[in-house]
Amino acid sequence: MGALIALIIGFGSMIIGFMGEGGHVGALISWTPAVIVFGGTLGSVLLAFPLEYIKNIGKILKVSFTAKSKDLTTIIGYFSTIAAKVKREGVLSIESEAADSSDVDPFIKKGIQLIVDGESYEMIRDTLELEMDAIAERHKTGAAIFNSAGGTAPTMGIVGTVLGLVHVLGGLADADMSQLGASISSAFLATLYGLASANLVFLPIATRLKKIAQKEEMEKELILEGILMLQQGVRPNLITEKLTGFLNGTEIVVDSSNIEEGKAVPEL
Known part of the structure; x- marks a missing residue:
């Protein structure tokens, strides 16, 4: 919702400002410069990216507009709670976390399953780090696609304007002078489309994807550390203390009564 509001503000401000100068919205609409800019x-x-990457553009856009950051304090509390459960009832007591709970992050479920299966510290770390690298690469590719579009669109806008001016100047001798201004105006729409789409859509989405990737990377690193400490049998309080470092000094409160009494694991 925030991204949609930002788009409305960006384009709305541009259009309102144009109308405030006496222009009308119809003058900003022309299909020929749109074909040149967006088609180009x-x-x-x-040409720059393999087709299998472009096929995922819908998913990438969905992520950029709908992705929500998880509450890291909740994740820390989760690990502290299941660590207490392991201490009381053993590793097999958390097997249901990997098999049955639909509310748990798949990355956490995978790590817990590796612990339940008795995998070594090194195997768990390597397996989860490989998945983290794959996730990071997907985000990097998505951002790169929109960065590429943001760099190309203004150039295609200039190309469209040059093509329009070539057409206008080529027929200048026989042109109807009353239509000359409209023809030149239409030519410059290509530059407008290129600059507006790059700076209000493509580049902001690329930056947004990078920020989402950074947040998810921190979240996955926290989960990795939690899983590894769980595998080593680290005490719940120590898990909380160590994972709190991911919050940049922000204090958290974990309900110790839940840990001691074995209450339900908090939902993620």
């Missing part, structure tokens, strides 16, 4: 940008992106 799409062709450039298709």
Whole structure:
């Protein structure tokens, strides 16, 4: 929702400002410069990236507009609670966390399953780090696609403007002077489309994807540390203390009564 509001503010401000100068919205609409700018940008992106990456553009956009950061304090409390459960009832007592709970992050479930299966510290770390690298690479590719589009769109806008001016100047001798201004205006729409789409859509989405990737990387690193300490049998209080370092000094409160009395594991 926040991303949609930002788009409305960006384009709305541009259009309102244009109308405030006496322009009308219809003057900003023309299909020929749109074809040149967006068609040219799409062709450039298709050339730069394999088709299997472009196929995922819908999922990438969904992530950029709907991704929500998880509460790291909840994750820390979760690990502290299941660590207490392991201490009381043994490792097999948390097997249901990997098999049955639909509320638990799949990355956590995978780590817990590796612990239940009796895998070594090194195997668990390597397996989860490989998955983290794969996730990071997907985010990097998504951001790179929109960065590429953001770099190409303004250039295609200039190309569209040059093509429009070539057409206008080529027929200048026989042109109807009353239509000359409209023709030149249409030519410059290509530059407008290129600059507006790059700076209000493509580049902001690329930056947004990078920020989402950074947050998810921190979240996965926290989970990895939690899983590894769980595998080593670290005490619940010590797990909380160590994982709190991911919060940049922000204090958290874990309900110790839940740990001691074996209450339900908090939902993630």
